[in-house]
Amino acid sequence: MTRPGHAAPALRWLRRLGITVLAGFVLVTVFSFGYNAATAGRASAPAGLRFVTADGIRTRYRQWDGPGPPIVLVHGFAESADTFDPLGRALSKTRQVYALDLTGWGYSQRVGPYDAQHQAAQLLGFLDALHLGRPVLVGHSTGAAVVAEATLRDPRRVGGVVFLDGDALNIGAGSRFGGLRSGLVDPYRTTLLRLAIHSDRLIRSIYSANCGPSCPPLDAAGVRQWRRPFEVPGAERAIWQFTGLVGLPASRVAELADVPVPKAVVFGADDDVFDHSAPYTSATRIGAPAPTVIPGARHLSFISHPDAVAAAVSALPG
Numbered sequence: 001m002t003r004p005g006h007a008a009p010a011l012r013w014l015r016r017l018g019i020t021v022l023a024g025f026v027l028v029t030v031f032s033f034g035y036n037a038a039t040a041g042r043a044s045a046p047a048g049l050r051f052v053t054a055d056g057i058r059t060r061y062r063q064w065d066g067p068g069p070p071i072v073l074v075h076g077f078a079e080s081a082d083t084f085d086p087l088g089r090a091l092s093k094t095r096q097v098y099a100l101d102l103t104g105w106g107y108s109q110r111v112g113p114y115d116a117q118h119q120a121a122q123l124l125g126f127l128d129a130l131h132l133g134r135p136v137l138v139g140h141s142t143g144a145a146v147v148a149e150a151t152l153r154d155p156r157r158v159g160g161v162v163f164l165d166g167d168a169l170n171i172g173a174g175s176r177f178g179g180l181r182s183g184l185v186d187p188y189r190t191t192l193l194r195l196a197i198h199s200d201r202l203i204r205s206i207y208s209a210n211c212g213p214s215c216p217p218l219d220a221a222g223v224r225q226w227r228r229p230f231e232v233p234g235a236e237r238a239i240w241q242f243t244g245l246v247g248l249p250a251s252r253v254a255e256l257a258d259v260p261v262p263k264a265v266v267f268g269a270d271d272d273v274f275d276h277s278a279p280y281t282s283a284t285r286i287g288a289p290a291p292t293v294i295p296g297a298r299h300l301s302f303i304s305h306p307d308a309v310a311a312a313v314s315a316l317p318g
């Protein structure tokens with residue numbers, strides 16, 4: 001039985017703890033509302049961007065002129081066409097190269113749902129809009145699922161498929177982000193998102209972890225390039241509408257094995273987003289030859305080793 005003399009200090013301690021927690025909650029909430037109001041202004045898209053209507057979506061794209069048949073680069077989660085600049089320049093020595101911003105990312109119009117099926121329709125619409133006949137499609141990371149779905153829908157319009165640091169399966173960054181999204185509410189999730197986007201240190205840290213020591217340092221212009229697409233109107237709302245279903249079931253991806261187009265799998269040897277067996281299991285799953293594994297490269301292999309990736313992609317008939 002608790003003695004009366006001991007109960008009073010315990011109750012006082014609990015009362016103080018409750019007051020401290022409540023005061024902390026109020027302070028965090030006031031800060032969150034104030035910070036969100038102070039950062040409510042949205043950025044405009046850079047001048048001079050190219051756009052085309054693809055499956056009804058105003059789609060931003062980049063183009064690197066070259067002498068050979070076309071290649072279309074499809075970016076992954078939280079990336080844009082600008083991510084491909086080193087690879088685009090390397091490939092343009094021998095090929096005509098295009099890259100688009102998938103809806104939900106970059107500077108393309110935000111039109112949900114933001115999944116592989118919808119983005120594959122956008123990709124096929126992009127091929128129509130630019131009259132690209134049977135290009136090689138290169139999908140990086142979650143972009144591999146978009147490339148796979150587009151090829152399965154209409155293989156006659158595709159000249160080849162390359163999985164670049166991606167296996168097209170419904171796992172990885174998108175699923176983890178979907179869980180984070182469902183666990184946060186406003187105003188706190190908006191505050192956390194904007195604090196992350198406005199942190200140069202965090203952007204450089206993520207870039208460095210995924211790119212590795214072989215990548216060029218991310219200068220101020222590079223930080224702005226990664227940040228700005230998250231600051232344009234509609235970007236935040238689109239991020240919170242992602243379901244996390246950014247890939248395809250394994251059975252759907254395996255259907256590529258029966259599609260008679262050239263295929264290749266290219267991975268960084270030190271890509272720690274995926275298991276080290278992923279390049280080999282992916283190649284077997286889609287009926288591709290043994291994968292190209294680039295020593296010293298991580299998940300952003302096309303930034304750290306653009307010439308090696310370009311050589312592997314260009315080797316695919318197209």
